[in-house]
Structures are given as structure tokens and as C-alpha cells.
Amino acid sequence: MLIGEFADRSGTSARMLRYYEQQGLVRARRSANGYRVYDEGELPIVHKIRSMQELGFELDELSPFVTCMRAGNPSGDECPESMDTLRRRLTEVNDAIDELLAIRELLHRQLATAESKGYQ
Template identity: 50%
Template sequence: MRIGELARLAGVSTRAVRYYEQQGLISSRRSANGYREYDEADLRLVTEIRSLVTVGFTLRDARPFVECLRAGHETGGSCPESVAVYRRKLGEIDEQIRALLDRRAEVAAQLAEACPGCTLTREDPR
């Protein structure tokens, strides 16, 4: 398949596909007319990368998942290196949650000081 089809099927832009290739995460073959050609394995890699980037992973984080798939594993997250990235990312998210909770408590304290009779409401941001 050509780059446009790969991008469409994976839900990314052609620019993203070229960038993933530039970063060494995927590679294309060239047809006789010079067009980039990809196969189903490339689609799987790009889909994995997109999925990881969507939830906050960097392309550097995605590398072990791509390597795991290239090594023939069923999923990109089934290799020890990928599991280590998952664990590190969860630690980062937990730290961000703690920091946000601390900030929220500080803002709530400032509100209580500025407006002693005000009640705090907890709104669901979704």
C-alpha cells in the first residue's frame, strides 16, 4: 500500500508516517516509480505508535513496543522493555495526579480564605 492509504487506515497524517520513518520506527520500500510502499506489518506498527502517542507516550517511549512487534510478538506490550516503559509512564502519571491534588488543595484553601462562607463544589470535568 502507498503512504496515503497507510495513513488513512492507521488514522494518522502522511506527514506523521514520514516522521515515523525518519525516526527509524518504520521503513518503506520504494516501488519502481519511487513511491513509498508499505505492508500490513507497517500498518500494525503505525497503529501501535498512534495508540501510544494518543495516551501520552513519546516516540522514544514507543520504540520498545515497535521492536517487540518486529520481533514477532503478538502485542507490542508483551516484552520486558515495553513493560518497563508502562511502569515508568504510570509512575509519571501518578506523580502528576499527586501534584494536581496538591494544587487543588492549595486553591481550595485560598478560596476558603478569600470567601469564608463559600462552599466548594466538585464538578466533573468530563
């Protein structure tokens, strides 16, 4: 399918598809007249890219998932490199949560101290 139809079906823009292709994540063939032609099999890959971006992943982190899907794994999460990437991101999220919880505790203490001194 041509880039316009593929963009509509994948829920992204033609510009983003060209960028994904430039980053080596999505593949397109060229027709005789030079138009990009996408295979149906690229749709799940684009959906995976978009869903991973929604989880905070950067494009340069997604090649293990794309490689895993191209190897025949439906979700792209099953391969060792993908799992390592997921674990690394989970650690980053847990660290961010811990940091925010510590900040929240400090703010509670500051507010409690101010309130105990009669400040409104």
C-alpha cells in the same frame, strides 16, 4: 500499498508516515520507481504509535513497543523494555496527579480562608 492508501488505512497522513519512517518506527520498501511501499504488517505498528501518542508518549519513547511487535508480540506491551516504559510513564502520571491534588487542596484552603473572612 502506496503511501496514500497506507495513510488512509492507518488513519494518519503521508507526512506523518514519512516522519515515523525517519524516526525508525515504520518501515517502507522502495519500488522500482522510488515510491514508498508499505506492507500490511506495518498497519498495527502505526496504530500502536498513534494510540501511545494519545496516552502522552513521545515518539522517542516508542521504539521498545515497535521492537516488541516486530518480534511477534501482538500488542508490543509484553516485552521487558516496553513494560519498563509503561511503568515509567505510570509513575509520571501518578506524580502529576499527586501534584494536582496538592494544588487543589491549597486552593480549597485559600478559598475557605477567604470565605471565613466574609469575602464573597
